[in-house]
């Protein structure tokens with residue numbers, strides 16, 4: 001933990017214990033620096049952190065004061081992140097794990113052996129051999145009609161009335177998220193993200209110059225609706241970007257009751273939701289979890305998904321259920337990625353029009369379920385005391401909380417030297433966390449090499465406990 005975070009936390013305890021009353025003046029920066037022994041910069045950072053959390057406010061030339069009744073109480077640590085800088089960290093991280101020699105526990109994608117279905121490859125081969133789809137115009141936004149029709153049918157099957165014109169094909173899920181966010185916001189706008197979330201969401205916010213209000217995870221519900229209410233009461237939020245099914249990196253899926261409550265809040269406050277649902281097909285229970293689109297009576301939800309986690313990330317094909325924003329998003333596409341590879345779109349449409357996809361998904365789910373259980377049992381049995389492994393019945397990530405004194409960045413660097421990658425917590429959250437989490441991709445068969453790597457991971461964590 002940084003010194004400023006440490007100081008902010010102890011001052012927060014004092015504020016919450018009623019040590020000061022609303023509108024009381026806090027010690028000046030200099031007084032606080034003298035009392036605590038921290039530098040002026042550290043104290044200033046701590047005060048700014050408390051201000052971002054709404055616990056104190058500043059008056060020009062007068063100093064800092066305890067927030068009064070005029071502000072809604074922020075009991076659930078809503079944090080304002082003014083300026084996002086994560087892209088370079090993600091860039092360095094992705095470069096560092098790229099080598100084929102590295103055991104890819106840090107990868108965001110399932111083992112490619114489980115994707116790229118043989119039938120799909122056959123379809124691609126046949127199309128290539130007969131030069132099918134080469135002669136056509138590159139498919140312009142919103143993308144291949146047949147593919148959009150098949151995607152629309154999948155929504156209808158889940159009880160979500162959908163027309164092909166609602167769907168825009170994008171270059172993967174990330175493009176869908178970026179385009180949606182770009183269509184809904186202006187630089188400087190406030191958006192809501194979960195405190196711990198896929199780094200692509202942070203990158204999109206950085207790219208578009210957005211301010212990010214974060215809401216913490218709820219231990220039982222996944223998403224903390226009270227914090228969400230606080231965030232929208234305090235800040236002018238028009239858009240949020242959330243993951244509610246098979247959350248990356250933690251793994252939870254939010255219940256239908258909570259989704260319904262969230263939908264009612266969005267409706268009451270006219271807030272748009274960009275829903276990241278790229279793991280929607282990777283559930284282990286019998287019933288596919290509902291998306292927020294299901295509860296969306298007012299067309300406030302833009303639902304983003306892709307084939308990257310089920311058929312292959314290399315295809316770069318995703319989509320957004322854009323509804324009334326379809327045209328706006330297509331305009332943005334014309335100025336950026338233009339079209340998605342028409343050859344691949346045609347082949348995917350061909351493939352999806354048969355029953356192959358359903359069969360492939362069934363096998364994929366069963367395999368991931370088996371592997372996730374194996375990894376979980378191994379890690380739960382071998383990790384030292386103080387570690388906690390979260391298991392949820394979907395996807396292929398395990399989220400491991402390490403003892404508070406262990407820095408997951410250090411673990412990531414040490415493992416990399418041994419040829420093993422893991423994703424450190426710093427990729428998924430910005431402030432207010434202890435940096436003691438790692439995400440492990442468990443989609444690789446338990447070969448001897450993988451078992452040795454898991455053993456290496458456990459040993460590394462054990463060793464750092466004693467340093």
Ligand SMILES: Cc1ncc(COP(=O)(O)O)c(C=O)c1O
Nearest residue numbers: 108172173174198248278306308
């Ligand atoms: C939560 C989440 N959203 C979106 C994406 C991006 O998906 P795609 O590869 O289809 O662009 C990823 C990829 O890792 C992800 O984990």
